[in-house]
Amino acid sequence: MPRLLPPQTGLTTLPPDTAPAPQDVGAPQTFFPGKWRSWVPSLAALSALSLFGSPLNGASTATPALETGIRPIQFEEFDLPNGLHVILHENHAAPVISTYVLYHVGSKNERSDRTGFAHFFEHLMFEGSENIPRGSIDKLISAAGGNLNASTSFDQTDYYFNLPSNQLALALWIESERMLHAKIDETGVETQRQVVKEEKRRSVDNQPYGTLFENLAAMVFKGTPYEWVPIGSFQYIDQASIEEFRAFYKTFYVPNNATLAIAGDFDPARARKLVEDYFGSIPRGAEVIRPTVSIPPQTAPRELEVLKDNTPLPATLHAWHAPAETHPDAYPLEMLGNILSTGRSSRLYRRLVEKEQAALDVEAFPFLLEQAGMLGVSATGQSGVTLQKLDQLIEEEVEKLKAEGVTEEEFQKVRNQKEAEFAGAFGSMNTRARNLARYHVFYKDTNLINTELQRYFAVKREDLQRVAREYFKPDGRNVLRFPVPAKPSGQPAPASNP
Amino acid sequence: MKQLLFILPLAMGISSSPLAAAVDRTRKPQPDPAPAASFPDYHVRRLSNGLTVFVIEDDRKPTLNLRLLVKSGSAADGEKTGLASFTAGLLNRGTQKRDAAAFAKETDFLGMRLEAMASADSISVSAGALTRYTAPMLELFAEAVLTPVFPGEQFAKEQKKALSTLEAERQEPDRLAGKLSARVLYGAHPYGAVSTPESVRAISREDLVRFHSTHFRPNNATLAVVGDVKCDQILPQLEAALGKWEKAEVPVPQPPAPHPLSGVKVHLLDRPGSVQSNIVVAKAGPARNSGPIPELNVLNATLGGGFSGRLFQNLREKNGWTYGAYSSFDPRKLLGAFQAGAETRNEVTHLAITEILKEMDRLQKEPIPEAELELQRQYNVGNYLLSLESPGRTAQRVQDMDLYGLPDDFYKTYARRMESVTAAHAQELAARFLAPENVAVIVVGEARQIRAALEKIGPVTVYDADLKPEAP
Numbered sequence: 001m002p003r004l005l006p007p008q009t010g011l012t013t014l015p016p017d018t019a020p021a022p023q024d025v026g027a028p029q030t031f032f033p034g035k036w037r038s039w040v041p042s043l044a045a046l047s048a049l050s051l052f053g054s055p056l057n058g059a060s061t062a063t064p065a066l067e068t069g070i071r072p073i074q075f076e077e078f079d080l081p082n083g084l085h086v087i088l089h090e091n092h093a094a095p096v097i098s099t100y101v102l103y104h105v106g107s108k109n110e111r112s113d114r115t116g117f118a119h120f121f122e123h124l125m126f127e128g129s130e131n132i133p134r135g136s137i138d139k140l141i142s143a144a145g146g147n148l149n150a151s152t153s154f155d156q157t158d159y160y161f162n163l164p165s166n167q168l169a170l171a172l173w174i175e176s177e178r179m180l181h182a183k184i185d186e187t188g189v190e191t192q193r194q195v196v197k198e199e200k201r202r203s204v205d206n207q208p209y210g211t212l213f214e215n216l217a218a219m220v221f222k223g224t225p226y227e228w229v230p231i232g233s234f235q236y237i238d239q240a241s242i243e244e245f246r247a248f249y250k251t252f253y254v255p256n257n258a259t260l261a262i263a264g265d266f267d268p269a270r271a272r273k274l275v276e277d278y279f280g281s282i283p284r285g286a287e288v289i290r291p292t293v294s295i296p297p298q299t300a301p302r303e304l305e306v307l308k309d310n311t312p313l314p315a316t317l318h319a320w321h322a323p324a325e326t327h328p329d330a331y332p333l334e335m336l337g338n339i340l341s342t343g344r345s346s347r348l349y350r351r352l353v354e355k356e357q358a359a360l361d362v363e364a365f366p367f368l369l370e371q372a373g374m375l376g377v378s379a380t381g382q383s384g385v386t387l388q389k390l391d392q393l394i395e396e397e398v399e400k401l402k403a404e405g406v407t408e409e410e411f412q413k414v415r416n417q418k419e420a421e422f423a424g425a426f427g428s429m430n431t432r433a434r435n436l437a438r439y440h441v442f443y444k445d446t447n448l449i450n451t452e453l454q455r456y457f458a459v460k461r462e463d464l465q466r467v468a469r470e471y472f473k474p475d476g477r478n479v480l481r482f483p484v485p486a487k488p489s490g491q492p493a494p495a496s497n498p
Numbered sequence: 499m500k501q502l503l504f505i506l507p508l509a510m511g512i513s514s515s516p517l518a519a520a521v522d523r524t525r526k527p528q529p530d531p532a533p534a535a536s537f538p539d540y541h542v543r544r545l546s547n548g549l550t551v552f553v554i555e556d557d558r559k560p561t562l563n564l565r566l567l568v569k570s571g572s573a574a575d576g577e578k579t580g581l582a583s584f585t586a587g588l589l590n591r592g593t594q595k596r597d598a599a600a601f602a603k604e605t606d607f608l609g610m611r612l613e614a615m616a617s618a619d620s621i622s623v624s625a626g627a628l629t630r631y632t633a634p635m636l637e638l639f640a641e642a643v644l645t646p647v648f649p650g651e652q653f654a655k656e657q658k659k660a661l662s663t664l665e666a667e668r669q670e671p672d673r674l675a676g677k678l679s680a681r682v683l684y685g686a687h688p689y690g691a692v693s694t695p696e697s698v699r700a701i702s703r704e705d706l707v708r709f710h711s712t713h714f715r716p717n718n719a720t721l722a723v724v725g726d727v728k729c730d731q732i733l734p735q736l737e738a739a740l741g742k743w744e745k746a747e748v749p750v751p752q753p754p755a756p757h758p759l760s761g762v763k764v765h766l767l768d769r770p771g772s773v774q775s776n777i778v779v780a781k782a783g784p785a786r787n788s789g790p791i792p793e794l795n796v797l798n799a800t801l802g803g804g805f806s807g808r809l810f811q812n813l814r815e816k817n818g819w820t821y822g823a824y825s826s827f828d829p830r831k832l833l834g835a836f837q838a839g840a841e842t843r844n845e846v847t848h849l850a851i852t853e854i855l856k857e858m859d860r861l862q863k864e865p866i867p868e869a870e871l872e873l874q875r876q877y878n879v880g881n882y883l884l885s886l887e888s889p890g891r892t893a894q895r896v897q898d899m900d901l902y903g904l905p906d907d908f909y910k911t912y913a914r915r916m917e918s919v920t921a922a923h924a925q926e927l928a929a930r931f932l933a934p935e936n937v938a939v940i941v942v943g944e945a946r947q948i949r950a951a952l953e954k955i956g957p958v959t960v961y962d963a964d965l966k967p968e969a970p
Contacts, residue, residue, distance in 0.1 A: 069560030069628070069629070069630070070559070070560055071558065071559075071560075093558065093887070094535070094886060094887040095533030095534070095535055095883065096883070096884050096887050131523055131524050131525070135815060138804075138805040138806050139806050139873060140526065142804060142805070142806040142873055142874075142876070142877040143872070143873040143876050143877065144529065144876065144880060145876045145877060145879055145880010145881060145883065145884070146880055146881070146884070147804070147881055147884070148805075162884055163880070163884075164532065164533055164880050164883050164884065165530075165533050166529045166530035166531060166532050166533055167529050167530075168530075169527035169528070169529070169530075170526065170527055170529065172527075173521070173523065173526065173527050176523070177523065180523075190818070191815065191816075191817075191818045192818075193818070194817075194818025194819070195814055195818050195820070195821055196821075197843075198774070198818075198819065198820050198821040198841065198842065198843060199821040201773050201774045201841075201843060202774060202821050202841050205773045205774075206671060206772055206773050206774045206841070207670070207671070208666070208669045208670060265533070274521075277520060277521040278521055278523070309770075309771050310669045310771055311669070312665050312666040312667075312668055312669040312670075313662060313665060313666050342606070343602060343605070343606035344590075344598070344599075344602035344606065345599070345602040345603045345606040345607075346606070350599075353659075354598075354599075354655070357655060357658060360659055360662050360663065360666075380666075381662075382658065382659065382662040383661060383662040383665045409607070412607070413606055413607045413609075416607060416608060416609040417606070417609040418609075419609060419628065420561075420608075420609030420610070420611075420626075420627060420628055421609070423559055423560050423561050423628055424559060424561050424626065427558065427559065427888070428887060428888065429887065
């Protein structure tokens with residue numbers, strides 16, 4: 001995928017493209033498994049993250065288009081008078097439709113004493129509305145032969161339905177109902193408090209390296225609203241009152257802060273009419289005030305050791321500040337990520353896994369958000385390898401990259417990899433709706449779904465060394481280490497937080 | 499397949515007026531006529547050496563994907579647990595023509611994917627690339643499949659990594675629950691084998707060479723080709739790349755039957771420090787080609803197939819004990835299983851298990867109310883229709899029909915069968931497959947906190963992270 005969503009927390013844990021469809025016995029969700037038999041999930045996977053960056057704006061747009069054979073995704077878009085942005089992608093390949101609503105609100109819009117609020121609210125959006133009885137949204141979608149999910153990340157909250165194409169009106173009715181007058185009562189709030197706590201125990205407290213991203217964000221994004229993660233803290237969800245939830249809804253769940261994308265087998269004129277009918281009467285809300293994130297330059301390296309009884313293998317993560325996703329340097333940074341860790345011929349794999357046999361896996365990941373970013377390199381050590389060894393190897397490879405740049409062959413390779421990624425992307429209607437909305441909201445250019453590859457092609461070989469030197473700053477390094485506890489595991493661990 | 503969905507109007511006699519000026523938002527809109535969908539077309543061909551090839555033409559993307567399904571998996575490991583996985587993992591680590599580094603360099607340079615993995619009944623080898631790289635992709639793919647050399651030095655590296663991986667798994671609750679479930683459910687049957695440091699050390703590169711030469715045969719595999727190609731154009735290229743692959747007789751394993759489960763027994767893996775319990779309620783289930791699979795889909799969905807399933811509604815939406823609660827049948831080639839599970843906080847572990855058993859029981863005791871059953875039928879039928887969007891998924895189903903020996907019309911009648919499940923039939927199936935007896939309850943969690951309450955459910959055996967039972 002050219003772009004995966006930032007770490008997010010959802011209604012359920014299924015990955016964004018994997019709708020909770022009913023069991024189709026014996027069949028895995030995907031045709032092609034993700035990796036060669038991987039013995040241990042990567043550090044990123046262990047921490048339940050999608051540690052991939054995001055591209056954007058900036059690279060020269062004057063570059064002539066290369067012939068890639070990738071078929072463009074046609075769409076039309078318009079605004080309703082109340083500010084709702086609508087994107088329609090008509091495609092009759094299969095009798096399915098996907099609707100996708102993106103609200104431009106995520107954990108960075110939260111108060112520091114109300115972390116976890118945006119995600120918690122996402123759960124409440126399944127409670128019901130004035131016209132939809134409590135707890136019946138899923139039943140309506142299931143009975144119509146569809147599936148749904150939702151997720152929350154630092155910058156956004158999204159909701160989707162996948163349905164047979166005769167059910168477009170149903171999808172629009174439900175989404176407009178919960179945009180117009182969602183109903184939030186105490187019963188639902190209390191149950192979802194418990195559910196969300198279990199969600200956090202499952203993904204964070206009960207997993208090895210489960211706090212990794214929490215620790216990382218706190219260190220790298222210190223002093224900004226990115227310093228806490230979408231799952232937030234138990235205590236704040238308990239403290240929040242029903243009035244606060246209603247105020248949050250009124251502030252952020254307004255048409256002028258939302259984008260609706262519809263992809264699939266429908267007639268655009270009719271879809272437009274339905275959208276106008278269902279959403280047109282929703283009143284515009286007040287202008288949303290957005291936080292500005294500014295990270296003061298880091299002047300000295302930082303380190304943090306996270307000692308947990310359930311850490312089975314040593315792991316280390318080095319992170320540096322990087323620009324926001326819309327910065328022109330996003331593209332060369334993404335390409336550096338490939339050169340460092342995509343495939344067995346990548347630099348870090350060759351060195352740490354193959355040559356030194358020090359690591360089980362390595363990953364270089366630009367993690368770029370709407371207003372800030374980081375560039376990370378992580379490694380899980382093999383049993384008995386020291387953290388010092390892993391740190392030293394990472395440092396050597398980073399310094400080598402800065403000193404020597406990349407070879408012409410590596411440069412061509414990464415261009416080929418990016419082309420293959422884009423050629424294979426955006427297959428399902430769900431992915432198309434999702435990405436059309438994302439490009440509109442964060443890049444203000446919906447058509448980037450068709451043109452973004454050209455921005456990678458516009459990057460020059462020298463740019464890769466330039467960004468390596470610019471962002472891999474020795475004073476700006478943040479190192480997070482998970483040592484293996486001295487005593488053998490099997491001893492009672494200290495109680496994990498709530 | 500004709501009508502996949504037939505939907506009863508909610509309010510009889512009210513015809514929808516689609517473009518009325520204003521919508522009535524107090525009621526659910528009526529659907530349009532249901533779309534028809536049929537199982538997509540595909541071509542079946544055979545290479546000169548007998549390899550069956552399925553081609554699905556799809557011009558939506560300028561890519562070509564290959565998936566070879568070798569019809570032997572870890573169930574064919576024999577005494578060497580993990581052998582099929584190691585063999586799959588090392589296919590791209592050196593061939594007669596190039597070493598591991600050269601192979602990685604070639605594939606990475608093309609932006610090509612090449613992946614292999616072993617499951618219980620098969621090994622899949624998948625590759626994908628831009629169509630303009632079809633020729634080099636086929637060459638590399640054929641090399642990995644036909645002429646891997648399993649270099650000793652590469653094997654040693656993987657063996658070492660596997661030992662570290664096992665170390666990591668000792669702390670991963672999902673993995674521990676999966677391994678203990680396999681062992682408890684299948685016992686001495688190959689489906690019950692799990693890797694240990696000893697089993698990893700017992701494998702040699704010669705074992706991989708032997709496994710490959712025994713099982714990687716054109717008469718023991720099928721190839722699916724999906725992408726922007728025409729069947730007639732790709733076939734000569736496939737013949738050139740794979741036609742010289744030689745046939746040979748492949749032995750069919752005759753594994754012992756597992757010891758049947760009896761009573762309700764609790765298997766508790768002690769993971770000190772756990773703040774949640776991973777629960778799996780397991781039972782023997784049907785094999786893939788003998789069970790009423792489409793009908794069981796509807797039954798299972800009612801119990802634990804999604805957000806509207808009873809487990810999710812009960813354990814999560816009513817009680818707030820868990821983030822999710824689901825169930826599934828896992829019908830394999832030789833045997834199958836049923837599993838229901840959830841992750842709950844320590845204090846409610848036994849309550850959650852009791853509710854899971856109760857929900858299983860309720861399905862055999864009471865017929866499913868018609869409205870609920872209709873919801874679950876439509877959920878299954880509609881989502882099957884949605885899944886036809888993916889040509890890769892279609893290819894996989896076509897290969898599965900061959901692997902498991904399913905009738906040719908299996909997917910053509912799939913929706914109709916799911917749509918026809920009656921309450922009486924579902925109840926009968928529940929009595930056969932979901933009765934809460936002869937059940938194993940597997941729990942990974944903090945024994946100190948949960949053991950006493952688990953005794954109320956059934957006799958408890960405690961295991962350590964090596965899956966060794968404690969002396970009673």
